Amino acid sequence: MNKRSLGNSELLISPIVMGTWQAGKKMWVGIEDSETVKAIRSGFEAGITTVDTAEVYGDGHSEQIVAEALADVRDRVVYATKVFANHLKYDLVLEACERSLKNLKTDYIDLYQIHWPSGTWKSEIVPIEETMSALNKLKQDGKIRAIGVSNFSRAQLEEASQYGRIDSIQPPYSLFWRQVEKDLTPYCVEQNISILAYSSLAQGLLTGKFKADHQFAEGDHRAANKLFKGENLSRATQALEQLKPIADRHQTTLGNLALAWLIAQPQTNAIVGARDAAQAIQNAKAAKIALSAEELQAIDAIGRTVTDRLDDNPVMWNF
Template sequence: MRVLGKSEVKISPILMGTWQAGKAMWTGIKDEETIQAIRSGVEAGITTIDTAEIYGEGYSEQIVAQAVADIREKVQLASKVFPTHLKYDQVIEACDRSLKHLKTDYLDLYQIHWPSGSFNSEIVPISETMEALNHLKQQGKIRAIGVSNFSRDQLAEAQQYGQIDSVQPPYSLFWRQAEKELIPYCVENEITVLAYSSLAQGLLTGKFGPNHQFEEGDHRSKNKLFQGENYQRALSAIADLRPIAEKKGCTLAQLALAWLIAQPNTCAIAGARNPEQALGNAKALNINLSDAELNEIDQIGRKVTDHLLDENPVLWTFKV
């Protein structure tokens, strides 16, 4: 377990991501398999579960509750408030709603999902949102405050109004904008980085072929890494990673997760559709990479990231 920022909360180095549990923007998700995946993950050491009110409009939180209601003391629950709910009263109401959905009386971590103004939301001063979050913390409804999809400057501004213990950016071997400014700032300020899309939305599993087509409704079709030359470079890099994974006796996904949680201040959020995927992700906790191996993997990843000219840290082409 690792300490979350400067808080008293301890989290697992790999977290269970549950966007897919909400079903919206995903295909082929089955509730029972998701519940079994969460349970299996907890048993294997993935005890921290990350969800959000927007994932299926509360549906993900309700599925998480079904999975862990009877083992609440063994897990750490993290949720997020959407940018349409960042006024003081809205934050309080959103948190209470999430607590109800999750069938718990406290959250270990509560995060601002996107900065104010995202998705055409009303601009709310960060001071007002933080005031509400600090109040929830004083009440004991939340144990730590985090932000998600914030830039270094946005994070620094939020810090002026209270203790921020985590930031959640898109971060993987194939998507590394966070390394430029955000992560050095987090190291300096003892803030935990919770990397999402840590497997580049499945790309780093190696399961996609050169002509892959996503099903209708799968948001990954809008992921920049699955498009054009980016995708071809990614497939080439994956071919270079395979011999390292074989040498370590692990899968490509486990190798990518092991590399990520070896980065400074970084834990990795990884979703799972079924128990097999959850158990596979958990095995990454036991993979030790030498400095030479970390450097070799790093260089292979740069074959993709050095060509990403898009400075926008958002993974997708849809408007935020």
């Protein structure tokens, strides 16, 4: 898998990134640690050398599973993790980083990201200057190699950038969820900031596996995802039918077609989770799909039949 530069940093990342929210198990159902370890390892062996996690995913459990899967190949992988919104005061950032280093069994984190802006999830308001000061200190000390943000608006990203170099932003972004294109993407192109798209398969909707009458198991957070409800789901189902001939032409899956489209967008890389080894290996294949300009345009138009009817709320779930 051809690697790409992360922003202006020296880090080289795989355009398909292993997502590990599910590895934390909290808010997911049917997740087995042994299968997750195999998935992460199989993804690495298939070329997915970048792994994204967070302290809040299962209160560190996800980070521990990443370490279990990849500790022996640490020098060949890029670890990206995140500090949560309730730990953005100077000292709390430093403490959170130490916990993540311990969980990941490493002495440095490649990409350390602010998971959500200060004030979200009922967190205390902390000036971004204070948080960035802590991140700059960690970078100066060699404990982190690059700084990123997640779920920031363009205005929040611009403000953070006044206090230090931001090399990436992690927003929800997929063929069926495209708010970032309005103002974030142009700024990221201008400033050479990498986009690490999460929910890049619209939480599985873009795989075509979900029917109109699907019922999620109790505890599955996708039940609150706006895309899985009413007319949104109906429009998505129709769009997937239109995408199928393009996928068939490339002898690939609907999910991988959506990923190939996504990583062809400016500055964009795709975070994708996997429950087992087979899914991870399948996800890696998306990087090999070459879409023509005409196909990219056709896929874009089909995706807009879903996204043009969504509201402007940047949060995907009605929690």
